[in-house]
Amino acid sequence: MTARPEEVQANAHLLYNNVKLARQRPVLPPNMSVPLPSYCHSLVIQSHHSTIRFSTSYRGRICALTSDAGDDAVSSPAKSLRRLLASPGIHLGPACFDALSAKLVERAGFDFCFTTGFGISAARLGLPDTGLISYGEMVDQGQQITGAVSIPIIGDGDNGYGNPMNVKRTVKGYIRAGFAGIILEDQVSPKACGHTRGRKVVSREEAIMKIKAAVDARKESGSDIVIVARTDSRQAVSLEESLWRTRALADAGADVLFIDALASKEEMQAFCEVSPLVPKMANMLEGGGKTPILSPLELADVGYKVVAYPLSLIGVSIRAMQDALLAIKGGRIPSPGSMPSFEEIKEILGFNVYYEEEMLYSTKTSQSRLERGYSSTSNSANSIQNSTQKVLEMRNRSAQDPVVEVVTPEIYGNYSTDGSRGPYSGIWSRKLRVRITGRDGFERL
DSSP states (O other), rough: OOHHHHHHHEEEEEHHHHHHHHTTTTTTTTTTBOOOOOTTOOEEEEOOSOOEEEOOOOOOEEEEEEETTTTTTGGOOOHHHHHHHHHHSOOOEEOOOOHHHHHHHHHTTOOOOOEEEHHHIIIIIIISSSSSSOOEEEEEEHHHHTTSSSSOOOOTTTTTTSHHHHHHHHHHHHHHOOEEEEEEEEEESSSOTSSOOOBOOOHHHHHHHHHHHHHHHHHHOOOOOOOEEEEOOOHHHHHHHHHHHHHHHHHHTTTTEEEEOOOOOHHHHHHHHHSSOOEEEEETTTTTOSOOOOOHHHHHHHHEOOOOEEHHHHHHHEEEEEEEHHHHTTTOEOOGGGSSSOOOOOOHHHHHHHHHHHHTTTOHHHHHHHHTTTTTHHHHHHHHHHHHHHHHHHHHHTTOOOEEEEEEEEEEEEOOOTOOOOOTTTTTEEEEEEEOOOOTTTTEE
C-alpha cells in the first residue's frame, strides 16, 4: 500500500525525532520501518541543526546514511555492531552460510548475524570444516553475504590463515568485504571445527601477537571492525589455560572474548568473570556439542552478551532437502506446508521490488512488454492455455497413436490410519487417474 504525502511527512518527522533521540543514547532504534511511496527511494530530513539522509533497503527498511553534523557512524556496519554491544540485554545471532540465509535472518528481525565456517565449507565445497576452505573463498562468500543485507555481520576468520602477517591481510580483506566484526582463533593449521577431535593451539605468545596484528590492521585501515578473540585451549589444554589466554587477549586489544567448547555452566560462569568489562560470546552448538544449551535468559544471568547459533540454518536446510529428495524419488512432491509458495519465494528474493524499480527505467517501447511480463496471473493463464492446446492436439491425432490423459488428480497425506507419523510423515502425494486410448481404439483407466 502506498503512503499518502501527509503520511510520509508525519513519518519523516517521527523518524527524525527518533534519530535525534538516538544521539542522546547509545542505541539507534533498530530496524525502524516507515511506510513510503513505492517511488521514494531516498529521504532527506532537514532541521535547523542538521540534515540527515536516509535510503530504503530492498524491502523498504529505512537506513540512515549520513549527517552533515558529522554523524556518519550510522552507515558503518562496525559502528552499528558496537552500538548493539553497548546496548542493554543479550543479543542472539544465527549463523548464515550464504546470501539467501543472511536475507532470511534479516527478514526474521535479527539485529546482526554471524557467518559460519562450518556452514560455508559445507554449502560451498561440500566438505568438512577441517581447514580445507581458503581465505579467498571465505572473503568471496562474505562479500556476497554482506552485500545482500543491511544488518551487521560478524565473519568467521578461522585462525587468520597463517602467521600474524597473514592475520593482518585477513582483517583488511574482511574490512573491504563489509564485515562488522571478525572472529579469530588460536588453533594451529590446519584448523578443526570447535567441537570435533584433534584440535591443537598455537603458543600463548603467537596467540597474543595475532590479536595485536589484527588491532594494527584495523588502525591501518581506518576501520572500527570488532575483533572477537576466540581460544580453543579449553579442549586442547585445560580450563585454566583458556582463562589465562582470554585475559591476555583482552589486554592485547580484543573487543569480545570467546572460549569455545566450555563443558559446564560452572565453566561458563568462570569465563564471564574474566575481564568483566569486555563482552563475552557464547556458542550454542545445536544437536549435541560439548557446551550445555542454555536459554537466552540463563546466558544473560551467567554474564554473556552475544550468542551464536551456528548449525540451526545449515542443519534444517540439510534435513529439508533430504525430505524433499525422498519425496521426489518416491514419485511424490514435498508437503505443501514444508516449502513456501512460488509467490513467497519471489517476495523473499525481491522480484516484486525489482519489477517496480525496473519500471522506473523502462522506455515506451519496453513499457508494455514489462507490464505483460510481470503479471503472474497472465503467466498462469498462458500455461493453462498451452496445456489445453496440447490435449486437443493429442485428441486430434490418428487413432493409431496412443493417447494419455489425466482425468482426476487427487492430493492426499501419507499418514497411517491411526494418525501416527512414520518415516514418510510430512510428505504429501499426488494421485492421478489416467485414461489411455490405445492403438486399438479402446479406452482404459
